[in-house]
Amino acid sequence: MIALGAMSGTSTDGVDVAAVQIDPDSQEMRFLGVFSAEFPPELKQVLLSLQEIPPRFAPNIDPIATLLQARKDLTDQYAGAVNELLSFLGLDSGDVRVLGAHGQTLRHRPDLGYTYQMLDGALLASQTGIDVVHDFRSKDIALGGQGAPLVPAFHQAWLNGKGVYDQTAVLNLGGFSNLTVLNGQGQALTGGDCGPANCLMDLWAQRAFSLPMDQDGEIAAMGSPDTDLLERFWAHPFFHQSWPKSTGRDDFSAQWFEQCLADSNQLSSEDIMATLLALTVRAVKSCLPVLVEQVYVCGGGARNSTLIGQLRCECAPADVLPIENLGLPAQAVEATAFAWLGVQYLLNLAGNCPTVTGASRPAVLGALHTAK
Template identity: 45%
Template structure:
């Protein structure tokens, strides 16, 4: 097991975390307070929830054209270099708006914040080919905000032979785990990913498969809605056992971790290939089957890798999908499925808080990855710093 060390804040350090996930619904930002003595940091391998406090949260939706541009960049397109750089500048405009909101909500000057952790927008994730691409312009963000920016979190882990993802399990451990419990944390973003922490604190994590990326894409295609609010459309459909069987035949689901994935694998083209043999299905029944697919892959992975877990914390946008959460509860009897809010952090804040925390690790010169999660050769300090 890798022993994690955590950045020892001085009295109460403030960091901003920014996250725009694969669901492409906009940017979440948090102002995170890290309050812990250096002595406490040295005495414990992991932070506890009392050391972390989200003081403010802000959300900004993507302008329609930016969302379209980012989605186009997930596949090969004409003039990609220009399109990517233009999208990065526009993305930073949204990031800067979120930072301004957070500072205004707390009546803070930029100098009160040590750094911004800005993950960027993932458009290609190919660790098997040695790279992962996040659209971002961190130097511009530092100029716009007057705050140091930490970005490019994945590349060092990939250089060390890792997947570069997921990076949030170390934060989940710091924020949510209690000694002696077997805990699972599920992020339902565009992709579903699990963090699994056993009673001794050993941590693994990986991407299970698609979540909102297919659910949102299908409802947009057929209803014109941005997402299936509460999962109500899926709840009114019927699961196709035959389609579910064919979708579950995807080799990724049987692969052992470390593993990570994204829209380059799970997209509407992937779904359409499977639907070629199920042309008579109604769109609403396909939506129900996609929800069942997400719940099934998560349940299978939980039983396979941490069957002793009795608590499953759910975060990310999918935590608001009542139908999906109910499917999970049905498939993992004996497990208490609850919102991350039950441990003090609402679902939409968790990933942004993770990148604020990772920025603190970077500035302290401490690792942010867990080799057992990503497959890297060892612990690595992640990210590049754009100072002011």
Template identity: 45%
Template sequence: MPDPQNKQYIGLMSGTSLDGVDGVLAEFAPDGTIRTIAAAYLPFPPALREDLLKLQAPSENEIHLEALSANGLAHVYAACVTDLLANAGVTAESVHAVGAHGQTIRHRPESGYTWQTGNPALLAELTGIDVVADFRSRDIAAGGQGAPLVPAFHQAVFGNAEEVRVVANIGGIGNISVLDRCRGITGFDTGPGNVLMDAWISRHLGKPYDAGGAWAASGTEIPALLTEMMAEPYIALPPPKSTGRDLFHADWLAAKLTGYTAASPEDVQATLAAFTAESIAEAVAKHAANAAAVYVCGGGACNSHLMQRLQQSLDARKHQARVQSTDALRISPNHVEALAFAWLAHRFSERKAGNLPRVTGASGLRILGALYPA
């Protein structure tokens, strides 16, 4: 019989890659133990994905488009919740709350805002479960970046007193959490993850992503282009910092490619993979020189070429860290971020802070999220 002191939460995450929604149902015990009960994934309908892509930049009638997209996203989220409940064999009444990140369509902390669309009120109506959403704006209100929010969760589930670890999430954007109990926990966005590689292969091959990095592996890196990419000012900025499609988009890439019109598409893809690997390795070398391991989660963990290239980048810097997926720590790399938002919903319900001021730059600890009761 389930322990009545344990509480079940659902976490839903749709990231910068805009491929779909990952969901987990997890059980939280009073002693801090977290157990994943079920997981589910739903791809976005093509029309919804296209609309969400349009919203990444100013467009005509965008307020109307955003409202319709928020409704569409809420329906996909609700369908994922239904799958989770069915997979676990439980009812909505057994779930304390849903933590829903929403889809980021603008991230401008330098202007004092971030915006994640999703219509959590509709999600609560559709699921009959309390929804906690809007996790980032409270941190920004306190002077922070609103991102990344996962380092506190990474420390809770992956931290180790005996060694320094880095957790590298490679979704659309790359970010790292440095889990160092002696020096403190740090984390920040390193630069592009899959976002530029996905856009490039979609343009040339009509594929949503480079499965296993096979296309990148078929090309040859262009050293001069890689040097220009690494010269992007954001890479050298000190943390706290965060980024997104507001910076790393098709026009950014087009500007870098101006002098490389004769380059083959697969060589550009190889260079983009190298850029992701090099920007992460550079961040690890600067901020986690004594890390024993880099544990990768997100879609990048499924890209064997990228994982090998990241290891090469660290080896070239004479860094000791071994690169492996979070499977080695018994959490699937595809579940980590969704589980983080279940954890943040749990923190909200317990009225405990969810941010780390050292990571985001906020003026202090803050309870993150807003409640939409069922």
């Protein structure tokens, strides 16, 4: 069957939609294509504001109406990207069995028993003509898990299909970084979130340089990490917790970042960017088991050559390799994972990995909105 997956991450840059053909019996997968669409600046700003704690709006703005309008606008963007990919691949909606859609995370507090990925599943199904499965994280949290990361189960299925059974890890460098670690039998041994990645570097690029991101790590390469600032970052309790753990902007907010910077007036903006990059690398290294022999990298951070270079130095002797070596574009991995999760729902199969999330048992994840 053909399945689509749609994902927008914490960086709020846009939505990625991927298509994959999955054999429901063997679970063999064949990647078909990906389409990425940037969010309009107005929507991106609203999404970032909604993720702030508390949300930053003018006093006369109705926050509930703002959230509901943003949900519709976000869903419109998802639907547009889905229809663009269908057109590019020469497919009709009737050719697709399911669309697994993540939505936009606005809050993620497994410690308090809730998470919220904003999306209108009914509207998305209506606009695309495809059955939609979404709200994947809530069931795992209901079972005492972190609700994240969910992609390790997909990584296991994909890598086993490619014959990768060695001590292997998959590193996703999105707004936050997370690791999947497979043992020598190709089973998901462990995994979890490592810490912030692109989210803080993007925030600093926007504030200090009026740029959307540090393209290719060029700004960080011009600076030097500051030990004192790095230690202030590293004092965050999240870094000292053991897996299973997950994180998001709830933990690493703009307010927390500003507090850490309070005594850093003497540092150049380039040094601060270099320190944020060093924090990303340190967080990954602290979570990487010593027995891992190769690390396949995906996510937007895979295009940051300065970051990848530092990871290669710090993670040696493990080889740091592009996920493209396994036949999947870096920007398509998470979207493809949610296509797979949508199929898991239809097949009544578990989509979580309790050794990663800490849930009490494997479970079928998601909620269905039919197109009819």
